[in-house]
Amino acid sequence: xxxxxxxxxxxxxxxxxxxxxxxxxxxxxxxxxxxxxxxxxxxxxxxxxxxxxxxxxxxxxxxxxxxxxxxxxxxxxxxxxxxxxxxxxxxxxxxxxxxxxxxxxxxxxxxxxxxxxxxxxxxxxxxxxxxxxxxxxxxxxxxxxxxxxxxxxxxxxxxxxxxxxxxxxxxxxxxxxxxxxxxxxxxxxxxxxxxxxxxxxxxxxxxxxxxxxxxxxxxxxxxxxxxxxxxxxxxxxxxxxxxxxxxxxxxxxxxxxxxxxxxxxxxxxxxxx
Amino acid sequence: xxxxxxxxxxxxxxxxxxxxxxxxxxxxxxxxxxxxxxxxxxxxxxxxxxxxxxxxxxxxxxxxxxxxxxxxxxxxxxxxxxxxxxxxxxxxxxxxxxxxxxxxxxxxxxxxxxxxxxxxxxxxxxxxxxxxxxxxxxxxxxxxxxxxxxxxxxxxxxxxxxxxxxxxxxxxxxxxxxxxxxxxxxxxxxxxxxxxxxxxxxxxxxxxxxxxxxxxxxxxxxxxxxxxxxxxxxxxxxxxxxxxxxxxxxxxxxxxxxxxxxxxxxxxxxxxxxxxxxxxxxxxxxxxxxxxxxxxxxxxxxxxxxxxxxxxxxxxxxxx
Numbered sequence: 001x002x003x004x005x006x007x008x009x010x011x012x013x014x015x016x017x018x019x020x021x022x023x024x025x026x027x028x029x030x031x032x033x034x035x036x037x038x039x040x041x042x043x044x045x046x047x048x049x050x051x052x053x054x055x056x057x058x059x060x061x062x063x064x065x066x067x068x069x070x071x072x073x074x075x076x077x078x079x080x081x082x083x084x085x086x087x088x089x090x091x092x093x094x095x096x097x098x099x100x101x102x103x104x105x106x107x108x109x110x111x112x113x114x115x116x117x118x119x120x121x122x123x124x125x126x127x128x129x130x131x132x133x134x135x136x137x138x139x140x141x142x143x144x145x146x147x148x149x150x151x152x153x154x155x156x157x158x159x160x161x162x163x164x165x166x167x168x169x170x171x172x173x174x175x176x177x178x179x180x181x182x183x184x185x186x187x188x189x190x191x192x193x194x195x196x197x198x199x200x201x202x203x204x205x206x207x208x209x210x211x212x213x214x215x216x217x218x219x220x221x222x223x224x225x226x227x228x229x230x231x232x233x234x235x236x237x238x239x240x241x242x243x244x245x246x247x248x249x250x251x252x253x254x255x256x257x258x259x260x261x262x263x264x265x266x267x268x269x270x271x272x273x
Numbered sequence: 274x275x276x277x278x279x280x281x282x283x284x285x286x287x288x289x290x291x292x293x294x295x296x297x298x299x300x301x302x303x304x305x306x307x308x309x310x311x312x313x314x315x316x317x318x319x320x321x322x323x324x325x326x327x328x329x330x331x332x333x334x335x336x337x338x339x340x341x342x343x344x345x346x347x348x349x350x351x352x353x354x355x356x357x358x359x360x361x362x363x364x365x366x367x368x369x370x371x372x373x374x375x376x377x378x379x380x381x382x383x384x385x386x387x388x389x390x391x392x393x394x395x396x397x398x399x400x401x402x403x404x405x406x407x408x409x410x411x412x413x414x415x416x417x418x419x420x421x422x423x424x425x426x427x428x429x430x431x432x433x434x435x436x437x438x439x440x441x442x443x444x445x446x447x448x449x450x451x452x453x454x455x456x457x458x459x460x461x462x463x464x465x466x467x468x469x470x471x472x473x474x475x476x477x478x479x480x481x482x483x484x485x486x487x488x489x490x491x492x493x494x495x496x497x498x499x500x501x502x503x504x505x506x507x508x509x510x511x512x513x514x515x516x517x518x519x520x521x522x523x524x525x526x527x528x529x530x531x532x533x534x535x536x537x538x539x540x541x542x543x544x545x546x547x548x549x550x551x552x553x554x555x556x557x558x559x560x561x562x563x564x565x566x567x568x569x570x571x572x573x574x575x576x577x578x579x580x581x582x583x584x585x586x587x588x589x590x591x592x593x
Contacts, residue, residue: 010393013389013392013393014393014397016385016389017386017389017390017397017401020382020386020401020405020467021400021401021404021405023464024404024405024406024407024408024464024467024468025404025407025408027408027416027419027420027423027464028407028408028411028419030419030422030423030430031415031418031419031422034422042428043428043433044433045430045433045434045437086312087312087313087316088313090309090310090312090313091309091310091313093309094306094307094309094310095310097306098305098306100306100307100310106310106314109314109317109322110313110317113317113321113322115521115574115575115578116321116325116571117524117525117547118525119525119528119547119550119551119567120325120328120550120567120570120571121320121321121324121325121327121328121567122550122551122554123324123327123328123331123338123554123560123563123564124323124324124327124328124331125320125324127338128319128324130340143320144320145320146316146320147312147313147316147317147320147321149317152313177305202410205412206410206411206412206413206414208412208413208414208528208529208532209528209529209551213555224412224413224414224415225414227414227415227418228414228417228532228533231414231417231418231421231533238422238425238428241418241422242418242419242422245415245418245419248412248414248415249411249412249415252410252411252412253407253411256407256410260403263406263410264402264403264406264472267406267409267469267472267473268472268473268476
């Protein structure tokens with residue numbers, strides 16, 4: 001008896017999960033197959049392209065400087081990851097290694113800035129970037145975002161759980177503080193830092209509002225902003241738009257398939273902003 | 274703390290070391306941590322706190338961001354204009370709509386998905402979870418482009434299907450229809466965020482000892498009672514955390530979709546507070562109005578965060 005009920009529950013659970021999984025990935029599937037449909041098929045509901053074509057991709061590359069924008073995205077995402085990691089590692093280390101005077105104030109400053117949305121500070125930042133002549137540049141996108149308080153607060157939690165004894169004994173051996181950070185702490189926290197890095201890369205790649213304000217020309221934009229202007233230009237080229245969208249998703253999907261476990265784990269560890 | 278250091282004891286016993294050198298060393302020791310903190314604090318000041326104060330002061334001025342012009346003080350005029358404008362009222366209501374509306378997607382559905390997959394045996398559990406997660410890591414622009422295509426007013430999949438099934442007779446322009454626009458924005462944001470809660474709840478569930486469940490089921494507790502009396506209380510810190518994130522960030526999560534899909538329309542029916550700030554500033558070039566909205570909402574959100582912090586300190590049950 002009990003076994004039978006269990007089976008019924010299991011089947012209905014699987015049914016529900018399959019429905020939700022379909023809901024989650026169907027749009028992605030639709031994007032990919034739309035990108036391979038030819039002109040006569042693109043407006044139909046067929047679930048597989050009957051006569052698959054690369055034409056949409058060729059158009060997309062003709063219409064948009066896709067490679068250039070992808071490169072921009074890579075540069076932005078990598079620079080953001082590196083800068084955000086460096087600032088958060090230095091900050092977390094200082095707060096863990098020393099009993100800094102005013103640590104509470106610093107922690108409050110960090111926590112509060114986690115709550116400041118870009119929309120609140122975008123105008124002064126935009127004005128400043130313009131004054132510095134950094135609009136339409138990747139540096140202009142990266143600099144204001146180079147500290148992630150989210151990363152600091154998360155990394156600080158991990159640093160605090162690092163065995164103090166190790167730091168202490170290295171210090172008694174007369175090691176330099178920077179040496180302790182680079183040769184003792186970081187090697188032991190490789191996976192923590194790496195998983196935070198993946199998260200920062202993904203969010204840098206997906207960054208929206210700020211790059212959109214700073215760059216208007218496609219050549220200067222990350223791929224996301226290029227896609228946005230292509231969607232808004234109201235050309236009815238949905239096949240090639242889906243081709244470009246597919247390309248823009250590729251790096252993230254690739255990273256996801258390769259590092260799925262780490263990515264999920266880092267989301268669990270760090271959450272999201 | 275410094276006194277524990279072997280060399281500083283040595284220094285104090287040596288009279289030959291000049292006091293000047295000692296003071297310099299003391300200063301260096303004192304300053305060192307701050308050198309590590311400097312890049313962060315400097316960048317935060319330049320790009321977050323200083324602009325925050327600039328925004329606050331711009332809220333009392335009038336400016337069109339035209340190069341060569343300077344803002345002129347107008348007192349509380351921006352706030353008066355803001356509070357008497359119809360759009361602003363709608364945007365606040367919509368902000369509340371999105372904030373409350375996201376909760377089923379960030380908490381209730383993920384809770385169900387996490388509990389259901391948690392009890393599963395074998396590989397499928399991870400396959401499902403991996404799929405729920407995909408929308409979350411994709412860029413809002415990509416998601417927005419796909420959904421805009423699926424809901425295309427004349428050739429989209431959804432319209433085609435509804436027509437084929439005979440549910441509708443004429444195409445629906447979903448994103449320019451006030452009946453649908455904001456619900457779709459909410460749905461798409463929710464679709465994206467579904468995996469977030471699921472993953473966090475799944476992790477929290479894995480941390481709960483199986484013994485608890487065995488004990489309670491020996492007492493004859495049904496599955497639902499187990500969920501209500503054991504799972505929910507043990508998940509309460511996670512529920513509170515996700516609830517807090519939803520309250521604080523849902524307006525930012527919807528921003529990209531509002532921009533990509535409706536631009537706040539039709540007639541401002543799908544806009545939210547952050548999108549209005551963006552429009553005031555960068556479409557209408559009305560910096561003062563944008564800043565006033567920012568100031569008001571920063572204060573309100575600050576209060577919410579503060580209250581929530583107190584609340585979660587008081588009620589959440591932490592294991593560690």
